[in-house]
Amino acid sequence: MPSTSSVNSERPAIGAPSRPPRVVVAGATGRLGGAFSRFALDQGWELHGAIVRPSSRALGRSLAELGIGASHVTTSSSERLEETLVGADMYVGAAPVEAERSLLPRVAAHGVPAVLAATGWTPDDVPWLEEIGRRIPFVLESNYSLGAEWLHRLLRDGPTLPAGFDVSVVEAHRIGKRDRPSGTSLALAAAAQDRIRGGRPTLEPVEAPTTVPIASIRGGELPGIHEIWIAGNHELLRVEHIVLDRTAFAWGMFQTAGALWQRLPNLAPGRYHPADLTVAGSP
Ligand SMILES: NC(=O)c1ccc[n+]([C@@H]2O[C@H](COP(=O)([O-])OP(=O)(O)OC[C@H]3O[C@@H](n4cnc5c(N)ncnc54)[C@H](OP(=O)(O)O)[C@@H]3O)[C@@H](O)[C@H]2O)c1
Missing domain, CATH: 3.30.360.10 (Dihydrodipicolinate Reductase; domain 2)
Structure with a gap:
């Protein structure tokens, strides 16, 4: 759970923490992504998009239909990530690592900050993740509890x-x-x-x-x-x-996404640890 973080007060503001962020959630229909999405909707965040596999049975269905809050957002194929990201403030990755290897570089190309949960990264992923850190602020954490x-x-x-x-x-x-x-x-x-x-x-x-x-x-x-x-x-x-309940991961991830959103105006590109973003002493 290391970080390559730095805070740059000269970076122009790219977020507006006075309002909740508009988030695109990859894997919104999964265990973690679904729980994250419910927390986000409960807290008044806008779910801007929900990404699933092109072959997903959930493709094209609304999150409300899938039992994830009252959101009328319909799920989009990962092939249409770029258009889903237009107007989004943040990308939340709750898809498997194989999916994130394809999705995250495209998120970074759009300059959208990211919070990622996938586990199973290998040393081969290090160089391109470092490259991502030169483009956007992002958090990659193997356990958000x-x-x-x-x-x-x-x-x-x-x-x-x-x-x-x-x-x-x-x-x-x-x-x-x-x-x-x-x-x-x-x-x-x-x-x-x-x-x-x-x-x-x-x-x-x-x-x-x-x-x-x-x-x-x-x-x-x-x-x-x-x-x-x-x-x-x-x-x-x-x-x-x-962990008594997997909700612990979604809650911690939601806290981290909120902290990233609050810190975004003064945050330089880089990989951050959740502890970098929270006030000292409050996880
Ligand atoms: N960091 C943490 O604290 C933490 C905690 C829990 C889990 N995790 C990790 O988070 C990941 C997801 O875990 P989970 O338990 O939520 O898994 P899950 O229930 O199987 O959900 C996976 C989600 O990803 C979607 N998905 C799969 N392939 C995709 C692709 N190619 N493109 C776009 N979306 C895709 C699935 O949607 P469709 O099947 O409908 O396409 C589904 O919504 C795993 O890597 C897990 O190890 C991390």
């Missing part, structure tokens, strides 16, 4: 561990989750590694390999568990984060 964010900060900013303590990460998710280990566990492991005496910093634009061991479990409909094991010779410290 507020608790995971706090845990990450605890590991990143906490004191160095006593010598001889070993850190491991245990993560458990639903059986169908494709990326393994989870992006969150890689980011937590990288943050924890910095706390080990003699550890080296490993934070990279996309979650980097780490020497902290990660055990991955997949089963049932588990929504997401991350546990940090810190083992000494005669003692064990465990810190655990459990």
Whole structure:
């Protein structure tokens, strides 16, 4: 969960935080995108567009028809992204990573700021994501839940561990989750590694390999568990984060999108971490 951020007060205003943003949501019919869209509509945001696959059964149907609030926005094919973006203030990516590899460069070409949730990025994605960061401000975060964010900060900013303590990460998710280990566990492991005496910093634009061991479990409909094991010779410290409901991700993502919108007038292009955008101490 690193950032390549900088705030540039000389950048001309491109947002108008006195009104809610007009957002285009890719994956609005999915679990995360649907929950995000409901929060956005509840808070008076305008859903400007909803992107799905060209072959989607939801194509051309209104969000109201699909049970996502009372919005009359009809879903558009990803092939028509460019025209959907006209007049939009922000792009919210809640589609899988394979889709975002095609969508995000086109969003950046239109100069629309973005908040992305996809997981499963690889080191091959780093160079072009850096290029995106030269064009637009964007947030790419593998776990938008507020608790995971706090845990990450605890590991990143906490004191160095006593010598001889070993850190491991245990993560458990639903059986169908494709990326393994989870992006969150890689980011937590990288943050924890910095706390080990003699550890080296490993934070990279996309979650980097780490020497902290990660055990991955997949089963049932588990929504997401991350546990940090810190083992000494005669003692064990465990810190655990459990997502009780996937709404936690959508709520954190909505908070981040709101913070990005508020900060936009003074934000230079770059990749931001949610913590870069919020007031210190409030996730
Ligand atoms: N960062 C976080 O906190 C966080 C939290 C939860 C999930 N995620 C990640 O977010 C992504 C979505 O998760 P989910 O659970 O919401 O998945 P999901 O329920 O399967 O929803 C995926 C959505 O993407 C759409 N989609 C699929 N392919 C597309 C394409 N080529 N172009 C445009 N839209 C496309 C689908 O629409 P159609 O099928 O109708 O086309 C659907 O609306 C995954 O990568 C997941 O790992 C991240």
